[in-house]
Amino acid sequence: MEEREKMGYWLGIVFSCLDVLCVAVFCDAFLERKTRGLRFVVGALLCGVLSYIATIFVSHISEESPITLLKFAALITVYFVFASLFYLGKFWMRLLVVLLAYAIFTLLEFCVLYSLLALLHIHYDEYVSNMVLYFTGVTITYSLKFLLFSAIKRIHRPVVASSGNIKWAPLTIGFPLISLVGITIYYYLSMSGKMTATFVLFASGVLLATNVVILILIDLTEKDSLGQERQRALG
Numbered sequence: 576m577e578e579r580e581k582m583g584y585w586l587g588i589v590f591s592c593l594d595v596l597c598v599a600v601f602c603d604a605f606l607e608r609k610t611r612g613l614r615f616v617v618g619a620l621l622c623g624v625l626s627y628i629a630t631i632f633v634s635h636i637s638e639e640s641p642i643t644l645l646k647f648a649a650l651i652t653v654y655f656v657f658a659s660l661f662y663l664g665k666f667w668m669r670l671l672v673v674l675l676a677y678a679i680f681t682l683l684e685f686c687v688l689y690s691l692l693a694l695l696h697i698h699y700d701e702y703v704s705n706m707v708l709y710f711t712g713v714t715i716t717y718s719l720k721f722l723l724f725s726a727i728k729r730i731h732r733p734v735v736a737s738s739g740n741i742k743w744a745p746l747t748i749g750f751p752l753i754s755l756v757g758i759t760i761y762y763y764l765s766m767s768g769k770m771t772a773t774f775v776l777f778a779s780g781v782l783l784a785t786n787v788v789i790l791i792l793i794d795l796t797e798k799d800s801l802g803q804e805r806q807r808a809l810g
Contacts (some may be wrong), residue, residue: 608612762775
């Protein structure tokens with residue numbers, strides 16, 4: 576039993592570090608780094624450990640499920656500290672990027688989880704207790720996270736010179752926040768049997784698509800803002 580608990584702790588730290596690396600890849604697409612190399616990697620790993628500690632702390636003070644808004648708030652705080660330490664940019668822009676990153680990869684996790692639950696017609700407890708199935712789900716989830724965020728990083732380049740994007744950043748923050756609140760409600764309803772896995776999968780997919788649309792709007796708005804700045808410079 577002790578060996579299994581130790582393995583669980585180490586896996587938790589590994590997954591937390593992978594999540595921070597996902598956030599870093601996403602931040603690279605929208606924010607300019609302050610530092611690179613070994614210093615950045617060590618900082619990302621330390622933030623991964625810190626995010627795991629935050630998760631454990633929340634689970635100890637809350638007797639509810641680990642999928643709670645309190646956990647979301649703790650992890651978002653750690654990721655925002657990470658973005659503030661290692662990336663340039665205004666407060667609202669860094670917060671927006673972190674919230675979008677967290678909302679998107681959380682929704683991806685739910686899409687994979689509820690796809691498996693719906694396809695196999697099993698309950699969440701059965702999924703967690705089946706190690707082969709659980710690690711299959713984890714592998715698929717992290718593969719999708721890195722593939723999606725790497726694609727976004729390849730397509731989008733951080734725009735630091737433009738200040739126009741800051742005006743709409745506070746307004747856009749509401750969308751990923753609503754998504755996280757929504758997914759929390761869906762989770763509790765599904766765990767109590769009041770909502771089917773298929774419906775949660777559909778709802779998660781809609782929220783995921785909404786946040787992706789926000790990314791497209793950010794890209795279009797930045798390009799428009801840059802175009803206006805160039806016109807002013809030429810004029």
